[in-house]
Amino acid sequence: MHIDPMVRSAAAATSQVKRKSNQERADLLREIANEIEGLGDELLETASAESNLPLVRFQGERARTCRQLRMFAATIEEGSYEEPTIDTAQAERKPLPKPDLRSLLIPVGPIVVFGASNFPLAYSTAGGDTASALAAGCAVICKAHPAHPRTSEMVAGAIQRALKKCNFPPAFFSHWVARDFDEVKALVQHPLVKGVGFTGSLSGGMAIHKYAQERQEPIPVFAEMGSVNPVILLPNALVDKAGHWAETYASAITMGVGQFCTNPGLLFAIEGEALQHFVSLLSAHLLNIRDYKMLHPGIHDNFVKRKEMVLGTKGVKAMAVVSASGEHTGTPVLALVDAEDFRNHATLHEEVFGPFSMVVACKDRDDLMSCLDVLQGQLTSTLIATPEDDEDVKSLLPILNEKAGRIIYNGVPTGVEVCDAMVHGGPFPATTDARFTAVGNKAIRRWLRPVAFQNCPQNLLPAILQDKNPTAAWRNINGQLTKADV
């Protein structure tokens, strides 16, 4: 499809949908979920065939995708996400009367979504970016991911059927197959495109970001580009529960062939017998985990290249390397390095996308702190500790706060819960805008901007800003949150 007419239609659809109610958009999101479920096992089988991931994984991913859509439906139905804010007039105020001011959030305009290869359902065609943008009232142009074209097409078909059923303009969602990068550039740079959502690699995200920067009009670009997700194993936890954590982490490192943006890629600990014991347990577990085919040959090639680059770096030792059982499989790898060598080689600070993790053995607390200093922004940071480690944790938390969007205590970073408090984001290069999350209800805020109405008569105001509160949404009236009428 030609880019210009597609974007113009998306902009027109955004304007048309502004005349529909939140309830109508909520119904659409639920219908999309129904249609996706209606695709049945064929969708799961297609996604599995295209991604080399097991069928059971797609039962979970489909459930998550549909749950996200229904979550946003409930959110927009309720209405508080529009942040309705009312400051009533004070005609007698001196020296000047205070006007009546009322504001709410409105959609920014058409959004281009680039889905991720590693989540063909939950972070792709009808994934979090699409769901949050449609919920916001923004038309979506979704670039089909070349790693799962049939899955993407099936999901796009479900969305298009839902649009028809709910009487929405078909251009409120477009499914677009790019022929080359020039087309992607032309799309991102189209004047009527008002935002971009991207999930994928650092190089891919930065290319999109650069296209956007070349525009005359700056637009929001939220690119989630992965992360090394450092884990800090504190001394008492290593002594007390080495077995538990070795088993837990062997599983977290290899789950989904390690193809998660929250895969734990770096394990920091203080050297000594306890760490040696933990490393031997973790290695043993990893040696017992079989390898599986990766998402696509490109991801596999990159995994092999990055892994070899890291293993070839001065001071890095391979602790557990499983030999490949077949073509394009991701064979789990555990590496070990000391803190000084880690700090000195920037290639060790970057993600190896796949079933890979590296233990960084530090001399002492200061040595460990110096390692954290060189880390870039992260989606997550994890602390493995016991209450006896509290003092260490207290000194680490302010540092981890500055590095990551989510801090996990005694757990694994994999598994991104869809809820209000989730933050799936973080300082660059984890994302291009740390002020937002890509997962959970608040992901919608990326695609909204405020508009205020000054001294506007009741009959001309949007319903949610009129004196009578139509949906009992929470509103800020003269500085107080309330569900009451004005």
Place this chain on the structure above:
Amino acid sequence: MHIDPMVRSAAAATSQVKRKSNQERADLLREIANEIEGLGDELLETASAESNLPLVRFQGERARTCRQLRMFAATIEEGSYEEPTIDTAQAERKPLPKPDLRSLLIPVGPIVVFGASNFPLAYSTAGGDTASALAAGCAVICKAHPAHPRTSEMVAGAIQRALKKCNFPPAFFSHWVARDFDEVKALVQHPLVKGVGFTGSLSGGMAIHKYAQERQEPIPVFAEMGSVNPVILLPNALVDKAGHWAETYASAITMGVGQFCTNPGLLFAIEGEALQHFVSLLSAHLLNIRDYKMLHPGIHDNFVKRKEMVLGTKGVKAMAVVSASGEHTGTPVLALVDAEDFRNHATLHEEVFGPFSMVVACKDRDDLMSCLDVLQGQLTSTLIATPEDDEDVKSLLPILNEKAGRIIYNGVPTGVEVCDAMVHGGPFPATTDARFTAVGNKAIRRWLRPVAFQNCPQNLLPAILQDKNPTAAWRNINGQLTKADV
């Protein structure tokens, strides 16, 4: 001061201030307001001498500046601005237990502030950008504006005394005099700078924005770059109240020598007798308004240049031109053009900063709508109407929504109320990020990012995320807003 040590100190100060409570930061903001008031008449006289604006104007501007500081103090004391969000664990959930997740907003890091020449107090050294960033917990590096260096230094001194009195690190606020643009560039591109606030011209804002784009790490840049602020005079209003609106607009166009970013620069109406009558009344009022010295010779030169460019454009007629009474005065000008000539000349769509406005005479409603299409993003749009114009207003509102951050009904765009519902922002080129406001409580959101804590023990959580609600702030607990404990 050298840039690198200054930014490093600002980053260190941001970290140190994270250990202080919201109450301590609120006390600091109030102390800054007290210190500014303590500068007495000398501040007002200095600002007046440096800006050519009358003393009485600075009584109002000082009051506004101090009110903003105290407003942010109350906001951070209360705590809801941190958006505390709690999702409690569900250990029994199938197939996987739900973790406990708790998130809040934290400061992004040091912010560079470029104040405006036209508001030496309220939008400059201790203006909205500085106040909101300090409230957020971000250290501020403020570039002194060369048009009011002594005013800026006095205000900076007040801030520094307040920092000392409240036992804050001095580097939490730095006052910086740039020697050249290379230094400005180096500052904006310093890796430890995490955000920029700018108020000023389009060319200035875009230069800063470009510096920021050249960084490796993208950072939030909120540049407020002014606007033409279109006003639409609807037919019935022109008939009913031509005299009232002519007088009101003569005053709005020339107040502060027209040096407001919300100055009404374009007046759209449908041609005919009523419009002719309005134009003659407005011209007569303008001819009676004396001219005053503009802020500085550069602003005056630019005003003359832009005004002459517009008046020299095909089809533009000068309706009221007052002859200059002295050097560097801003002489009020009213111009008239028809819709077609307006649409055909892009130079007419851009701001003339000063006491200038242009009436665009349209043939009919469609002709008027076509003019709105060519307008770029705006801070404000204004509708002058009577209830008989409601149908026109209803068809105009969706268009104005897409163009502007604030819509005024039967008023003037000048005068930006400081309150929760204010939106002082808007689509590009009014600002570089329409998702935020520069004025009002919500301006603080520009300098905050979310962080989540997963399964974190109570004693290690920030106080506002613990089960017990320490300040009775509004918190989102399992999807419900409440002031209760967990």
